[in-house]
Amino acid sequence: MIVLKATQDSVLSVLQSVAGIVERRHTLPILANVLLRKTGTSVQFTTSDLEIQIRTTAELGGDVGDFTTTIGARKLIDILRTMPTDQTVSLESSQSKIILKGGKSKFTLQTMAAEDFPLVQESASFGPAFSVPQKTLKSLLSQVSFAMAIHDIRYYLNGILFVAEGKQLSLVATDGHRLAFAAAVLDVEVPKQEVILPRKTVVELQRLLSENEGAIEMQFANNQAKFVFDGMEFVTKLVEGKFPDYNRVIPKNHKNSITVGREALLATLQRTAILTSEKFKGVRLNLDPGSLRVASNNAEQEEAVDELDVDYGGDSIEIGFNVTYLIDALNNMSQEMVKLELSDGNSSALFTIPENTHFKYVVMPMRI
Numbered sequence: 001m002i003v004l005k006a007t008q009d010s011v012l013s014v015l016q017s018v019a020g021i022v023e024r025r026h027t028l029p030i031l032a033n034v035l036l037r038k039t040g041t042s043v044q045f046t047t048s049d050l051e052i053q054i055r056t057t058a059e060l061g062g063d064v065g066d067f068t069t070t071i072g073a074r075k076l077i078d079i080l081r082t083m084p085t086d087q088t089v090s091l092e093s094s095q096s097k098i099i100l101k102g103g104k105s106k107f108t109l110q111t112m113a114a115e116d117f118p119l120v121q122e123s124a125s126f127g128p129a130f131s132v133p134q135k136t137l138k139s140l141l142s143q144v145s146f147a148m149a150i151h152d153i154r155y156y157l158n159g160i161l162f163v164a165e166g167k168q169l170s171l172v173a174t175d176g177h178r179l180a181f182a183a184a185v186l187d188v189e190v191p192k193q194e195v196i197l198p199r200k201t202v203v204e205l206q207r208l209l210s211e212n213e214g215a216i217e218m219q220f221a222n223n224q225a226k227f228v229f230d231g232m233e234f235v236t237k238l239v240e241g242k243f244p245d246y247n248r249v250i251p252k253n254h255k256n257s258i259t260v261g262r263e264a265l266l267a268t269l270q271r272t273a274i275l276t277s278e279k280f281k282g283v284r285l286n287l288d289p290g291s292l293r294v295a296s297n298n299a300e301q302e303e304a305v306d307e308l309d310v311d312y313g314g315d316s317i318e319i320g321f322n323v324t325y326l327i328d329a330l331n332n333m334s335q336e337m338v339k340l341e342l343s344d345g346n347s348s349a350l351f352t353i354p355e356n357t358h359f360k361y362v363v364m365p366m367r368i
Helices: 008-019 073-081 134-147 199-208 262-273 323-331
Strands: 002-007 033-039 042-048 052-059 067-072 088-094 097-102 105-112 130-133 159-174 178-198 215-220 224-229 232-237 256-261 282-288 291-297 303-309 317-322 337-342 349-353 356-363
Touching: 002 008, 002 033, 008 033, 008 042, 008 052, 008 073, 008 088, 033 073, 052 199, 067 073, 073 097, 073 105, 130 134, 130 159, 130 178, 134 159, 134 178, 134 199, 134 215, 134 323, 159 199, 159 215, 178 199, 178 232, 178 323, 199 224, 199 232, 256 262, 262 282, 262 291, 262 303, 262 323, 262 337, 282 323, 317 323, 323 356
Parallel strands: none
Antiparallel strands: 002 088, 033 042, 033 067, 042 052, 052 232, 067 105, 088 097, 097 105, 130 215, 159 178, 178 356, 215 224, 224 232, 256 337, 282 291, 282 317, 291 303, 337 349, 349 356
16 A cells, blocks of 8 residues: 655655654554555554654555554655655555655665553543744743753752743743743633643654744643644643742832843943853943943963943842853843842842843852
């Protein structure tokens, strides 16, 4: 049976959309495979790593009929990548093997039984579905994902908190040294739901979401989240645990604030970061009426000093930061201006966007 027959680029793009979660080496060898399920004229592609499952369906020609098998996902992608984009390729079933043909090339690939493929058991009790444009969610993720922890023993920090309440969807990430908060307005009112999405899910969503206005539909259960977009169904396990109370971390009523150009501040920090030590990424910010001075030094007695003229008339403050934390935040913002609020040299700083309550970034100071 010819399972599919289509151009290389159409087959490859469908495979790549589901194969991001597939590990090359896995304790369960079948998880390196993609499950193909042909029904009539359409082929369903499913991948899983036991915690995340991605499924999509495509019309890719071939014979009409029913057929299922699993085949090595990465191997298939690697072979297809070597072929011209406009070349017609086909997958044919032959006993327990799949034959991939394209031009004068022919590859005979081993399969594994479809019934052995471990599908993720979907929750029976998802909450109400709600939608946002894909580009809105992609933007929210990029504004907070850099602040997620990596391999923290407080496993609930290795992900992003999603809070849907009323007409607002808020995303929060923190690694204990900094916290990023971003929110968007929903079209519909939803009852309060809080879930923590794991890091791998966040990375995969960022890869798959497009910049278009097409909607992504979300549903949360107590141990699962489900996303539907662009003909794809994405089911993921959630991180269990209690996320820190982010509202207590975000400072209120700082008495000193300056508004500066984001690109100018970013360039200043990137220049001074060059002379920070590899291990100790500290920079000192000196805020005085009319000026913001940024300085760094390292073990070789080298020093960098840069200064920005600012419209400021508040207290003189000297405060130290890990420069990477500041650069990360500014790199993931697109606005022209950024507002920095400070209380003194020992309290956390708050970065916001002027006239915008939907983004907040808190960063702890460091002793220098």
